[in-house]
Amino acid sequence: MHENHPSHILALRCTVCGREYAPGAVRYVCPDHGAPDGGPYGGPAVGSGDGADGVLDVVYDYDAIRAAFSRESLAGCREASQWRYRPLLPVLPETPVPPLPVGWTPLVEAPRLAVLGGAGAVYVKDESRQPTGSLKDRASALAVMKAREAGATVITTASTGNAAAALAGMCAAAAMDCVIFVPESAPQAKIAQLLAYGARVFLVQGTYDAAFSLCLEASREYGWYNRNTGYNPYMSEGKKTAAYEICEQLGWNAPDAVFVGVGDGCIIGGLHKGFRDLLALGWIARMPRLYGVQAEGSDYLYRAWKSGADPLTFPPIAAHTVADSIAAGLPRDRIKAMNAVRGTGGAFVRVADAAILAGIPELARHSGVFAEPAGAASWAGLRAAREQGLVGPEDRVVVLATGSGLKDVGAVLTACADVKISPVTVAPTPAAVRRAADGLFGAVPPRAASR
Numbered sequence: 065m066h067e068n069h070p071s072h073i074l075a076l077r078c079t080v081c082g083r084e085y086a087p088g089a090v091r092y093v094c095p096d097h098g099a100p101d102g103g104p105y106g107g108p109a110v111g112s113g114d115g116a117d118g119v120l121d122v123v124y125d126y127d128a129i130r131a132a133f134s135r136e137s138l139a140g141c142r143e144a145s146q147w148r149y150r151p152l153l154p155v156l157p158e159t160p161v162p163p164l165p166v167g168w169t170p171l172v173e174a175p176r177l178a179v180l181g182g183a184g185a186v187y188v189k190d191e192s193r194q195p196t197g198s199l200k201d202r203a204s205a206l207a208v209m210k211a212r213e214a215g216a217t218v219i220t221t222a223s224t225g226n227a228a229a230a231l232a233g234m235c236a237a238a239a240m241d242c243v244i245f246v247p248e249s250a251p252q253a254k255i256a257q258l259l260a261y262g263a264r265v266f267l268v269q270g271t272y273d274a275a276f277s278l279c280l281e282a283s284r285e286y287g288w289y290n291r292n293t294g295y296n297p298y299m300s301e302g303k304k305t306a307a308y309e310i311c312e313q314l315g316w317n318a319p320d321a322v323f324v325g326v327g328d329g330c331i332i333g334g335l336h337k338g339f340r341d342l343l344a345l346g347w348i349a350r351m352p353r354l355y356g357v358q359a360e361g362s363d364y365l366y367r368a369w370k371s372g373a374d375p376l377t378f379p380p381i382a383a384h385t386v387a388d389s390i391a392a393g394l395p396r397d398r399i400k401a402m403n404a405v406r407g408t409g410g411a412f413v414r415v416a417d418a419a420i421l422a423g424i425p426e427l428a429r430h431s432g433v434f435a436e437p438a439g440a441a442s443w444a445g446l447r448a449a450r451e452q453g454l455v456g457p458e459d460r461v462v463v464l465a466t467g468s469g470l471k472d473v474g475a476v477l478t479a480c481a482d483v484k485i486s487p488v489t490v491a492p493t494p495a496a497v498r499r500a501a502d503g504l505f506g507a508v509p510p511r512a513a514s515r
């Protein structure tokens with residue numbers, strides 16, 4: 065590898081053994097735990113056994129960053145995207161940003177959710193507004209830039225759907241090629257995005273975990289730049305910008321607790337990194353508690369956490385959940401995810417698919433934010449955590465709505481039917497509407513009552 069590296073990065077540190085590497089020395093994972101740069105994997109079969117262990121964490125030179133970047137300089141910054149934090153991101157100054165703006169999504173205060181959830185305040189981070197409809201855009205934009213820096217012309221990823229859609233969209237904007245591995249069971253809307261954006265798409269007849277291993281093999285064989293979550297060290301660096309935005313949007317008064325749906329664990333690990341960066345810079349005064357919400361049928365991290373196990377060697381499970389974006393039998397960023405929860409006094413919370421689905425219309429009607437199942441899982445998790453006494457009535461809580469409800473309309477319709485929310489079918493006559501309107505708002509029509 066001969067590419068240049070950003071001068072504000074000190075090292076890449078292995079999350080398993082702590083060894084540090086010069087940024088130019090390793091492209092993906094720690095050579096002692098995985099296959100670093102594409103060659104066939106011949107190392108010890110710890111954890112996944114496919115060469116994807118030893119995820120690296122980017123270590124920054126905070127003194128250098130602090131000297132040139134401040135909250136005050138940000139206050140005057142007109143860049144309404146995640147690139148307002150560029151001095152804290154692992155890219156060279158001259159690398160072009162994909163021309164599809166990412167980030168700076170709204171943080172919506174939702175007082176009715178605060179009442180319902182029994183918290184002091186609830187804010188919804190609305191990632192449905194991202195250009196391809198999920199938080200994954202934050203990481204995929206960075207992947208395109210790192211691929212450019214590495215001189216690659218083709219990028220590949222495995223995905224449950226959203227990371228792929230994000231990569232496909234960013235590649236379309238930046239005129240790069242990408243190869244996608246997704247389970248054939250991925251929701252139609254996500255596959256439609258891939259096709260429309262011009263990605264080369266492999267629909268894998270298997271799980272996300274199978275797609276992940278296939279993608280690793282293919283990138284080793286063909287030399288494609290690999291964006292895989294929990295393998296490429298820079299993906300949590302993109303996702304961490306959500307933490308920066310939350311704090312800036314709250315006037316640098318960090319929330320007490322943050323809830324997010326967890327599959328691979330990259331988002332929660334990224335949030336942890338973002339808050340750690342801000343603490344190191346002295347921009348926030350304390351670390352929020354991070355809560356990772358898992359579906360009952362995809363609860364690897366919950367189980368490992370509950371039993372005090374080492375997430376490196378805890379065995380994979382078979383994952384089944386309606387929330388496809390958080391279905392992961394072997395969470396690939398499980399070390400960073402576990403550190404995020406254990407290191408902040410948070411918890412993993414488990415919710416049933418029925419609670420996740422019920423959370424979709426609840427979140428939508430009380431905040432206006434329309435989320436896919438994995439996006440509403442965070443809200444369902446807050447409710448469960450409140451019942452367990454993990455959240456108090458004074459807590460200021462952020463719920464991440466990680467992906468748009470338009471990503472999985474089938475699941476949303478099921479969710480509504482399950483809780484008896486249904487449309488009224490009428491004949492095309494005013495009389496039919498009149499008959500049906502009587503019961504719409506209970507006994508007294510609200511407009512008649514206010515006259």
Ligand SMILES: *Cc1c(COP(=O)(O)O)cnc(C)c1O
Binds near residue numbers: 199328332
């Ligand atoms: C990817 C994703 C998640 C989970 O993120 P991980 O990093 O896999 O834990 C949650 N919600 C949505 C909508 C996602 O696309």
Ligand SMILES: [Zn+2]
Binds near residue numbers: 080081082
């Ligand atoms: Zn290592």
